[in-house]
Amino acid sequence: MSEISEEEAARHRAKMEKRKAVQDAEVAQKSVEKGLLIVHTGAGKGKSTAAFGLALRVLGHGGRVGVVQFIKGAWHSAERDALKTFGDRVEWHAMGEGFTWETQDLARDIAAAGRAWEKARELMADESIGLVILDELNIALRYDYLPVEDVVAVLAARRVGLHVVVTGRNAKPALIETADLVTEMSLVKHHFKAGVKAQKGIEF
Amino acid sequence: MSEISEEEAARHRAKMEKRKAVQDAEVAQKSVEKGLLIVHTGAGKGKSTAAFGLALRVLGHGGRVGVVQFIKGAWHSAERDALKTFGDRVEWHAMGEGFTWETQDLARDIAAAGRAWEKARELMADESIGLVILDELNIALRYDYLPVEDVVAVLAARRVGLHVVVTGRNAKPALIETADLVTEMSLVKHHFKAGVKAQKGIEF
Numbered sequence: 182m183s184e185i186s187e188e189e190a191a192r193h194r195a196k197m198e199k200r201k202a203v204q205d206a207e208v209a210q211k212s213v214e215k216g217l218l219i220v221h222t223g224a225g226k227g228k229s230t231a232a233f234g235l236a237l238r239v240l241g242h243g244g245r246v247g248v249v250q251f252i253k254g255a256w257h258s259a260e261r262d263a264l265k266t267f268g269d270r271v272e273w274h275a276m277g278e279g280f281t282w283e284t285q286d287l288a289r290d291i292a293a294a295g296r297a298w299e300k301a302r303e304l305m306a307d308e309s310i311g312l313v314i315l316d317e318l319n320i321a322l323r324y325d326y327l328p329v330e331d332v333v334a335v336l337a338a339r340r341v342g343l344h345v346v347v348t349g350r351n352a353k354p355a356l357i358e359t360a361d362l363v364t365e366m367s368l369v370k371h372h373f374k375a376g377v378k379a380q381k382g383i384e385f
Numbered sequence: 386m387s388e389i390s391e392e393e394a395a396r397h398r399a400k401m402e403k404r405k406a407v408q409d410a411e412v413a414q415k416s417v418e419k420g421l422l423i424v425h426t427g428a429g430k431g432k433s434t435a436a437f438g439l440a441l442r443v444l445g446h447g448g449r450v451g452v453v454q455f456i457k458g459a460w461h462s463a464e465r466d467a468l469k470t471f472g473d474r475v476e477w478h479a480m481g482e483g484f485t486w487e488t489q490d491l492a493r494d495i496a497a498a499g500r501a502w503e504k505a506r507e508l509m510a511d512e513s514i515g516l517v518i519l520d521e522l523n524i525a526l527r528y529d530y531l532p533v534e535d536v537v538a539v540l541a542a543r544r545v546g547l548h549v550v551v552t553g554r555n556a557k558p559a560l561i562e563t564a565d566l567v568t569e570m571s572l573v574k575h576h577f578k579a580g581v582k583a584q585k586g587i588e589f
Contacts, residue, residue, distance in 0.1 A: 238464050263441040365569070366569070
């Protein structure tokens with residue numbers, strides 16, 4: 182790198198001082214403590230992956246985590262294998278029966294979603310759990326396998342201090358309305374377009 | 386839920402059969418096997434968190450993971466604590482000196498970025514490692530703490546089979562151009578706006 186002039190260094194310092202003042206003021210304004218309802222949606226990658234990353238954060242604080250997968254069923258899951266390292270601090274329930282384009286059976290999908298939602302309510306009621314991940318719940322809601330008003334009402338009435346993450350594309354407006362934090366993952370560029378196949382450790 | 390008519394079930398089945406055919410055809414087209422260069426950018430949450438989620442996936446497959454944090458330094462990190470559970474299968478190096486608006490010292494930031502990049506090259510050369518996470522590298526590139534052409538050239542020339550994830554907002558066009566997979570995380574809704582403060586297990 183080239184030498185930094187004193188002028189340049191001073192300009193940088195002034196800019197960063199200003200930014201720090203803005204940041205400090207923003208942080209000072211926040212006062213409410215509560216468990217968050219978080220939604221990861223959009224057509225891009227990283228919705229479930231970021232939810233499992235949050236699980237790591239909660240586990241790092243000594244907490245317990247519950248996972249209900251609404252679409253994925255008996256599939257092998259590398260994240261699940263990895264989280265087994267944490268023993269009974271992670272409760273993982275893969276309750277789906279595969280993607281709907283695999284099963285092609287509407288009644289079976291609705292029944293599976295109902296069972297998954299019962300398990301989700303059970304985990305949300307368990308006071309030893311700090312974070313519940315409802316993986317691909319948005320898909321079950323999108324196809325009306327579950328009534329969105331009932332689901333949103335239960336999520337809104339969750340106990341204080343419980344964080345819930347809902348993943349899946351096409352999040353319903355009623356869920357977004359109720360959520361505290363909504364992130365949309367969008368695809369800017371994808372290797373599938375270049376003919377690269379699904380990669381172990383990344384796609385599965 | 387209400388009863389499903391036979392007609393409705395048949396319509397659903399036909400739609401899903403069509404979707405499955407499209408999916409199968411897409412998967413069959415992909416043939417290239419390679420390690421991916423992945424970028425998580427955008428102003429939303431989940432960029433680093435999704436990278437740590439990918440670490441879980443690689444660990445679940447029995448692989449090793451390297452992490453270099455370009456901005457975060459001595460901070461306590463719950464993800465790091467959690468990943469300690471995997472022992473020497475995770476190599477974590479927090480090489481930053483805090484955000485630039487904290488340090489306000491340009492020369493120090495450039496020196497720290499240079500050291501972090503040396504460590505990154507070392508991890509990328511280590512054949513026992515399957516995934517290297519370059520956390521907040523985009524920030525170091527954005528402020529020109531590192532020359533983007535050099536960094537992109539090294540990333541493009543990584544060994545076959547190595548996955549690299551680069552995180553941070555404002556990814557440079559040259560990096561996006563070279564990457565295999567780019568996801569933009571955008572903020573749809575944030576609890577800070579409602580006066581809720583940073584939450585343990587979620588923000589830190």
